[in-house]
Amino acid sequence: MKKVCTILAIAAVSSLMAADGAAIYQSKCFSCHGDKASKAALNKSQIIAGWDAAKITAAVTGYKDGSYGAAMKGVMKPIASGLSDEDLKAVAATIASYK
Template sequence: MMKKLLVLAVLGVSALCAADGAKLFGAKCAECHGGDGKEASISGKAIAGDTTALSKLTGYKSGTFGGEQKATMQASLEGLSDDDLKAIAAHIGTLK
């Protein structure tokens, strides 16, 4: 019962900010990729301005994309909807 409530709460929160890629990026991605997507020390690559980010993110989620550390990314994407990924990818594309 508690677990179900927790899942609903998490889903509710992500639905609320589904359209806000910048907010999601700040909350879910910035710790490793930097607030501006330029932090390359963890992933080995800066992601700012990557216009192919969406296909990479959906690839991580479905297991068709990724390098040696893909498990890290797969864990980071847990709980994010496809709409969330779209919003985040759009935000990454605007980073310079």
């Protein structure tokens, strides 16, 4: 019983500490990509609304390591580098939900 309670407690704490994709989007992405990722950032990027989570993750990972991006590479690298893997997964799921 103690083992079950410990596992449930860990799961509860983990879910409370899970990254909030909507909050991350609002604080890091919204100002350039707009409401529900519906605009081209600084009129130079692609509109990312409708991208699937894998494409978003690949793009942001590429910004982090310098292998992706054109005009927005310099703007995106510091933003992307500030995201943990968990944050990236959460924000990618949020953006993918914007159709």
